Amino acid sequence: MTLIVENISKSFGENLVFKDVSFKMDKGEIVCIKGKSGEGKTTLLRCLNNLEEIDSGKIIINNREISKVKDGKLEIGLVFQNYNLFPHMTVMDNIVLAPLYLKKSSEEDIYKRAAQLINDLGLKGKEDFYPYQLSGGQKQRVAIARACILNPSVLCFDEPTSALDRETIGQISKIIEDLANKGMAIIIVTHDNEFVDEIAHRVIEISEGSLYEE
Amino acid sequence: MKIKRYTMFLILLVLITNLLVGCGDKSANADIQAKKIIMGLDDTFAPMGFRDESGELVGFDIELAKEVAKKLDVEIEFQPIDWSMKETELNTGNIDLIWNGYSITEERKEKVAFSTPYLANSQIVVTLADSSIVKLADLEGLAVAVQAESSAVDAAYSKEGFVESLKDGKMIEFSTNNEAFNDLEAGRSDAIVVDEVLARYYMKQNGEEKYKVLEENLGDEEFGIGLRKEDTQLLEDINKALDELMKDGTYDEIYNKWFSDN
Amino acid sequence: MKVLKMLIPLTIEGLKITLGVFILTLAVSLPLSILVALMRRSKNKFLSKFIGIYIYIMRGTPLLLQLMFIYFGYHYIPHIGYALGRYQAIFIAFILNYTAYFAEIFRGGIGSIDIGQYEASKVLGISRSYTFSKIILPQVIKNVLPSIGNEVITLVKDTSLVYILGVSDILKAARAASNTYSTFTPFVFIGFVYLIIIAILTKLLDKIELKFNYYR
Numbered sequence: 001m002t003l004i005v006e007n008i009s010k011s012f013g014e015n016l017v018f019k020d021v022s023f024k025m026d027k028g029e030i031v032c033i034k035g036k037s038g039e040g041k042t043t044l045l046r047c048l049n050n051l052e053e054i055d056s057g058k059i060i061i062n063n064r065e066i067s068k069v070k071d072g073k074l075e076i077g078l079v080f081q082n083y084n085l086f087p088h089m090t091v092m093d094n095i096v097l098a099p100l101y102l103k104k105s106s107e108e109d110i111y112k113r114a115a116q117l118i119n120d121l122g123l124k125g126k127e128d129f130y131p132y133q134l135s136g137g138q139k140q141r142v143a144i145a146r147a148c149i150l151n152p153s154v155l156c157f158d159e160p161t162s163a164l165d166r167e168t169i170g171q172i173s174k175i176i177e178d179l180a181n182k183g184m185a186i187i188i189v190t191h192d193n194e195f196v197d198e199i200a201h202r203v204i205e206i207s208e209g210s211l212y213e214e
Numbered sequence: 215m216k217i218k219r220y221t222m223f224l225i226l227l228v229l230i231t232n233l234l235v236g237c238g239d240k241s242a243n244a245d246i247q248a249k250k251i252i253m254g255l256d257d258t259f260a261p262m263g264f265r266d267e268s269g270e271l272v273g274f275d276i277e278l279a280k281e282v283a284k285k286l287d288v289e290i291e292f293q294p295i296d297w298s299m300k301e302t303e304l305n306t307g308n309i310d311l312i313w314n315g316y317s318i319t320e321e322r323k324e325k326v327a328f329s330t331p332y333l334a335n336s337q338i339v340v341t342l343a344d345s346s347i348v349k350l351a352d353l354e355g356l357a358v359a360v361q362a363e364s365s366a367v368d369a370a371y372s373k374e375g376f377v378e379s380l381k382d383g384k385m386i387e388f389s390t391n392n393e394a395f396n397d398l399e400a401g402r403s404d405a406i407v408v409d410e411v412l413a414r415y416y417m418k419q420n421g422e423e424k425y426k427v428l429e430e431n432l433g434d435e436e437f438g439i440g441l442r443k444e445d446t447q448l449l450e451d452i453n454k455a456l457d458e459l460m461k462d463g464t465y466d467e468i469y470n471k472w473f474s475d476n
Numbered sequence: 477m478k479v480l481k482m483l484i485p486l487t488i489e490g491l492k493i494t495l496g497v498f499i500l501t502l503a504v505s506l507p508l509s510i511l512v513a514l515m516r517r518s519k520n521k522f523l524s525k526f527i528g529i530y531i532y533i534m535r536g537t538p539l540l541l542q543l544m545f546i547y548f549g550y551h552y553i554p555h556i557g558y559a560l561g562r563y564q565a566i567f568i569a570f571i572l573n574y575t576a577y578f579a580e581i582f583r584g585g586i587g588s589i590d591i592g593q594y595e596a597s598k599v600l601g602i603s604r605s606y607t608f609s610k611i612i613l614p615q616v617i618k619n620v621l622p623s624i625g626n627e628v629i630t631l632v633k634d635t636s637l638v639y640i641l642g643v644s645d646i647l648k649a650a651r652a653a654s655n656t657y658s659t660f661t662p663f664v665f666i667g668f669v670y671l672i673i674i675a676i677l678t679k680l681l682d683k684i685e686l687k688f689n690y691y692r
Contacts, residue, residue, distance in 0.1 A: 049599050074601045084596035088614050088691050097610070098600035130691040150600065258648070258655040265652045267482040269489070295642035299544070303642075306551035307559070390651075392658055419658040 001060075002027050002185045003076075003154050008057030010040075010047055017043045020057075021211045023204060025154070030176065030186045032200040034193075040206045041189045045156050048187070049078045062153055074102075077147035081159040083139045085131040085146075091118070092127040095145045102150075110149070117145040121175065137168040144175065154185045161192045173199050250289040251448070253279055254309030256297040261415040261472055262315035262437075263292075274411075274472040275313050278332065281464050285455035298363075301325050304442055311452075312440030315411060317365045319435070327443045330453050331436035332465075333411070337369035339428040340413055341405045342398060350430045354379045359394040359403035362387035366407045369433040376432070391416065399424075407432055414473065479657045483665060486649035493645045494673075497635045501570040502628065508571070509578030510613070516583050527579075534576030540637050543569045547641050562641045570634070577627050585620035586612065618688040625681040632673055646670075 003025040010017045017040040025031055033041045046052040048059065050073040059067045061075045086094050092114060099110045118124055121141040131139055140160065147155060157176070161169050169192075176199060180186050190196060196203060203214040255263040255275065263273040271292055283290035295303045300316075303309045304326060317335065318328050339358075341347050347356070350373075358380050360366045370377055370385060377385060386403055388394045391412055397403040408416075410431075417425050441449050459465045516527045534542070547565035560568065589612055597607040636647040644652075650666035 051595055051598065073599075078599045080592060080596060082592060084590075084592035086593065086596070086611055088611075088618070098602055101602055101606055132692050146600070254642075257644075258652045260655045260658070264656050265482070265486070266656065267478055269482065269486050269652075293642060294644060294648075296640045299548070299640060299642075302544075302548050306548050308548075390654070392654055392660060395658070396660060416658045 001025070002029075002062060004058075004060040005048075006058040006060065008047065008054045008059065010043060010052065010054050016209050018206055018209045018211070021206070022057075023211060023213070025185045025187070027153075027183045027185055028180050030180050030188065030199055030201045032196045032203050033187065033189045033206060034191060034196065034203060035206040037191070040209070042158060044206065045078065045158055045187065045189050048076050048154070049073060049156060050076075051078075074150055075152050076154045076156065077150060077152035078156045079140065079143045079147055079158065079160065081162060083131075083143040085139055085142055087131050090128050090130060091123060091134070091142050094131070094142055095149055098146070099149055113149055114145070117148055120178075121145050122171075136163050137171060140164070140172065141175070148179070152184070154187060155179060157186070157188045157190075159190055159192075160188060161190060161195050169195060249287075250291060251283070251310040252291045252293050252308070253311040253313050254293050254295040254300060254303050255312075255314035257292070257294040259297075259314055259412075261411065263313075274333070274468060275315065277468045277471075278459070278465070279311075279313055281459055281468070282452060282455045285458060286451050300440070304440060310441070310445070310448070315409070315437055316440050317435045318438040319365070319368075322440070326440040327445070327449055328438035328440060329449060330456055331438050332456055332460075333437040334434065335437055336410045336434045337366050337407055337432040338410045338413055339405050339407055339431065340395075340398065340417070341426050341428065342401075343424055343426045345404065345426060347405060348428065350376070350428065350432075353405055355381050356404040357381045357386060357402065359386045359388060359397045359406045361391045361394055361408065362389055364391075364409070365435060366409060366432070369435075370407050373432055395420075411437075411473075477661075479653055479659060479661055480665070482656060483649060483653040483662050486644075486652055487646050487666065487669060490644055490646035490649040491669075493638060493643060494632070494635045497566060497570060497638060497645075498632055500567060501574055501631060504567075505571050505575040505578055506624075509575045510582050512575055512579035513582035513586060514608075516579060517586065531576045531580060534573050535580070539569065539573050539634055540640055542573055543637060543640050546572075562643055566638055566641060566643065570631075574627065574631060578624065581620050581623045581627070582616065585616040585623075588619060589615055621681070621685050621688060625678075625685070628681065629674060629677060632677065633670070 001024050005021065005023050007020045007022050009019045009021070021044065023031075033044065035041045043052060047054050054067060057067070058065055064075075066073055066075070086097070089097065095114045095117065096110050099105060099113075100107065105113075115127075118127060121144060123138065123141055123145065126134065126138065131142070134142065144155075160172055160176075164172065173195070176186055176188070188195075188199070205212045205214065257271060258264055259273075261273055262275040263271065266272045276292070279290055279292075293303075293309050295309060297314070300309075300312045300314075301322075304312055312326065315333075315335070316322075318331060322328070339350065339353070347353060353376075358370075360370065367385070367387065377383065385407070386394075386397065388397065391406075391408055394403070394406045394408065395416055398406050405428075413427070439452060441452070456465075512527060512531075515523050516531065518524050518527075543565065546569045547560060547562065550559055593611055593615070594607060597611055602611075636645055638645050639648055646666050646669055650662040653662040654660060
């Protein structure tokens, strides 16, 4: 199992967001998390990605428990709803900043891999562009490349279709399916039902603090 | 953490700056046994202590001070200060003497010790040469200019009813005597009240024939040298030196150079 | 003109002071203020409050007064014993004062950066300090440049306050020549000198702002 989430709970002060949530995911699976606004789906995503700490429970990736480990969560990546690209850096710099900093591969390899991702994601020719010069869909793809270059086992998307038109959504669906076919486990938080129908292998829902699977 | 390293670097930078900048700038406290005394002055006060066209410090007080230092066999250093801070500079030990056309007044005597007076001064009234003003009483209802915060202001106010009798019941106060003179020449003011010593220098510069000095003045005063009250030995020495200089003709020489009416 | 013959050498001497205070103050207080801004934003309540008081005092009293206190004040405080030289006092006062003003500007600038930048960085495994220097600070600088530029221009004029400690800057040069020759002209001349300095400075600041305008 790529990802095992075991009985995790999270509250903000007195507010219980979710309690004893568990689920499992394998490589190549695309899981969509649905639910009304404010029910905790984004919080769940943030907990998986080191942006919030869980109160109790375990998160296990590739057989390693990473709930309390410092950089364990690099095996999970996140594409934000508003992408959060670094506006003062080019597309290429946005993508290579993290791996160059982490120094886990050689500079040569990093740039090669970045070029590959740029190509695969249809961003060729835009390496030296700044985010403000890109369309919404292009920005999203830069965000995806930026996350993917770290080779995460699980990639999360927060409302990926909220800012896009139908045609671009089609492109994004294809990209996500490609990633899944290459072995990545994908978690998508969304309330776009059409998109869910198109792409999801499994659907889970967070409601009143608990998880339900369809 | 990188931030700690930056802090260290910056603290080092500040310390180094301090060292570089503090070198050779120690304020010496007056030591009567020591061979150096520091004289504080406003180095823009013509003709007592100011800079000539080559930027050298000259003036009546400067020359007299150099002679006194010779008599006392000490080195004298001239330290420019801000005039409004003179007593503070003296009492915090940054200078040992206040010597710059420093008028002796009762209020000042409470804060500093004065040497024997070495120059007479008065607060005179100057008008343009063709003015019809002859007596102080003629100034009633007219505009009179003066330098703010000077002894000229004090002198004017100490004459009963004088300021109230002027136009609008007050004087026009400027930050420098030059501006006051300017106003007179422009015809906006009818007269100015000013230090005699300073006025004569100004008028000499710009042509004495343009001006007229009233016979009546607003008060006589004397210039003295200011010292810390506890420096009694230094005071004694200076007074002795002044006395000798006045007796041996050196004083007269300097006086004639600066104040003779040529 | 005789006046200019006296004024020009004095102005050059004065420029050493005017520009010296200006450059040294900027060189130290700009980087120092970033640190102070971070301390002001620190989660450590004690540190934050302490820095807050320092900033309040520096912005709440005239620089002129600060110069006087720092130079003359030691005498009235027992046991300090160490008298600052005139130039030391000037640099300390200017640096303390301007660091406070710059720090407030930076604090505002740092606070206005979208939290998403921090989150994206964190999710990518980038450390807090690297995030600050490579991602946050460059964006902050671009945002605060106009405000910083304003303070820099004010600094040029504030240098004339050194008169209170008897130090001769270019304004004093004007006063010296003016009193020696009983004329107002030197002040006009020095006014132009200030204008020229500010013109050059403004051009420089504009160029820097342009450089940072490569995005958005």
